[in-house]
Amino acid sequence: MKVSEAVYSRQSIRAFTDQEVPDSLIQELLEKSSRAASGGNLQPWKIFIINNSTMSKFLKFQEEWTDPETPAYDIYPENLTEPYKTSRYEVGAQMYSILEIGREDKEGRFKQMLENFKFFGAPSAFFCFVDRQMGRPQWSDLGMFLQTFMLLALEAGLDTCPQEAWAIKQESVTSFVKAPDELMLFCGMAIGYRDKNAKINELRTERRPFKDWATFVD
Numbered sequence: 263m264k265v266s267e268a269v270y271s272r273q274s275i276r277a278f279t280d281q282e283v284p285d286s287l288i289q290e291l292l293e294k295s296s297r298a299a300s301g302g303n304l305q306p307w308k309i310f311i312i313n314n315s316t317m318s319k320f321l322k323f324q325e326e327w328t329d330p331e332t333p334a335y336d337i338y339p340e341n342l343t344e345p346y347k348t349s350r351y352e353v354g355a356q357m358y359s360i361l362e363i364g365r366e367d368k369e370g371r372f373k374q375m376l377e378n379f380k381f382f383g384a385p386s387a388f389f390c391f392v393d394r395q396m397g398r399p400q401w402s403d404l405g406m407f408l409q410t411f412m413l414l415a416l417e418a419g420l421d422t423c424p425q426e427a428w429a430i431k432q433e434s435v436t437s438f439v440k441a442p443d444e445l446m447l448f449c450g451m452a453i454g455y456r457d458k459n460a461k462i463n464e465l466r467t468e469r470r471p472f473k474d475w476a477t478f479v480d
Contacts, residue, residue, distance in 0.1 A: 263416070263417045265413065268413040268416045268417055269413065271416065272412055272413060272416050272422075273421075273463075273465070273466060273467075274422070274423040274424065274465075275382065275421040275422065275423050275452070275454075275456045275463055276357075276377065276382045276423060276460075276462045276463065276465070277382055277383060277456065277457040277460030277462050277463055278381075278382055278383045278384040278385070278421070278452065278454035278455060278456060278457055279383075279454065279455045279456070279457050280383070280385055281385065281454065281455045282314050282385050282386075283313065283314075283385060283386040283420065283453055283454060283455075285311075285313055287418060287420075288311060288313065288386060288388070288453065291411055291414045291415055291418060291420075292309060292311075292388075292411065294410075294414050295407055295408075295410040295411040295414060296407070297410070298403070298406040298407040298409075298410040299403070299406050300403045300406070300407075301399050301400070301402075301403060304396075304400060304403065305403075306392050306393060306396045306400040306403050306404065307390055307391075307392065307403070307404055307407050308390070308391040308392065308393070308441070308445055309388050309389070309390055309391075310388060310389045310391065310439035310441060311386075311387075311388045312386070312387050312388070312389075312439075313385070313386045313387075314385055314386065317381070317384075317385055317386065317387065320438055321380060323434070323438050324379060324431070324434060324438075327434040327437075329433065329434070331430060331431055331432060331433045331434060332432065332433065333429055333430045333432065334429040334430075334432040334446055334447045334448070335429055335446075337426050337427070337429055337430075338350065345470060345474070349470070352468070353465075353467050356465060356467070357374075357462065357465050358371060358374070360461050360462060360464055360465055361374065361461060361462055375427075378425055378427040378428075379427070379428075379431065381423075381425075381450070381452040382423060382452055383454075383457070384423070384452035384453055384454035385453075385454050386452075386453040386454055387450055387451055387452050387453055388450070388451050388453070389428065389435055389439060389441075389447060389449070389450050389451075390404060390407075390408065390447075390448045390449050390450070390451065391441055391445040391446060391447055391448060392404060392445065392446055392448050393444055393445060393446075394444055394445070394446050395444070401448070404448055404449075408424055408449070408451065411451070412424065412451075415453065419455070420453060420454065420455065421453075421454060421455060421456040422451055422452060422453055423451070423452040424449055424450075424451055425449055425450040425451065425452060426448075426449045427450075428447060428449055428450035429447060429448070429449065431447075432446070432447040435447055435450075
């Protein structure tokens with residue numbers, strides 16, 4: 263698979279089969295991903311993997327965790343301006359339209375949102391943490407590492423879904439994986455094989471045209 267093919271065919275999958283993913287494959291992909299660009303070669307990512315039987319333990323743990331949690335960070339700015347506000351609205355509208363969940367069906371929308379915290383049925387996942395001393399430049403390193411992983415996973419026949427939604431579950435996740443206090447949860451990553459019969463996997467988001475976000479400087 264060419265890099266360009268992986269880039270254009272990658273999508274966030276929101277329904278997986280229960281086909282298992284070997285630990286060895288996840289390790290191989292993560293080790294390759296660690297070649298991603300990293301300022302000063304800090305390699306600030308800290309990864310905690312849950313797979314197969316551990317996934318079942320984690321999901322049960324999440325169901326039983328009732329303590330209120332403090333989000334690790336604000337996933338979106340409080341007052342999004344255009345064109346970002348519209349982009350966020352449109353992807354939500356597109357997803358619920360595919361699922362035939364109306365705007366008035368708050369229960370249906372809430373139920374779909376909760377699928378985030380089941381990793382959309384994926385048998386494997388990891389959590390990406392970062393040391394709290396790191397700043398914004400190192401957060402960009404996380405993005406490059408995660409994108410590299412997603413493209414390599416696709417090459418290996420796997421699908422993924424990066425999930426910043428897990429930031430609101432920082433305390434329970436930290437407790438389960440036994441991450442030290444100096445680490446902060448950035449996101450989760452669902453890993454597995456897409457359910458080709460699930461309508462939600464037909465979701466293909468649009469991108470704004472080049473002229474809207476790029477300028478050749480004279």
